[in-house]
Amino acid sequence: MTVTYVIDGAEVTGLDRFWQVIGAAVNGPDGYFGGNLDSLADCLHGGYGTPDDGDFVIEWHRHELSRRALGQEETVRTLQRRLERTHPDNRPAARARLEDALAGRGPTVFDELVQLIEEEAPGTLRLR
Known part of the structure; x- marks a missing residue:
């Protein structure tokens, strides 16, 4: 069964806040899911709150707000x-x-994040 993690783009006001938002989406309040591009890549491979089999989706709602904040x-x-x-x-x-x-x-930072997610965990990102 696919697990879905939702990021609210309105909450992403900068890169530091992105790390908090994705960490909370995957692992609950104050959760961790990367703090830089290398650690995010590691987390995307599973075992850091996502299913080990990689059966998960990250839905980035209102991503256009994040695109501007991470521009x-x-x-x-x-x-x-x-x-x-x-x-x-x-x-x-x-x-x-x-x-x-x-x-x-x-x-931009937004572009880098999207590219990294798509490269490290193909098919898991849905921009809404």
Whole structure:
């Protein structure tokens, strides 16, 4: 039987809030389901509150509200934070990515999340 987890896009006001919302949707209040892209990828493989057989769906209701909240402005903020923690060898690429975001180019945080979910758990995401 497929388990459905619902994210209310109106509650996603930024990336930090996304982690709280998806954690609560999957594992209840104060639940955990990732805190960065790598940990989300791990969680999507099962065993972190989802069925081990991968029979689950994430319904992202009012996703357009999240798309706006996780748009260019949040992408720039997120990339600036990442740049501060990036290994020196990777800083040129991180700076280039930030410059693109500042110019309104490249994927947004929303785009990255959707792509990651679709790649790591194909067929589980439904944007409503």
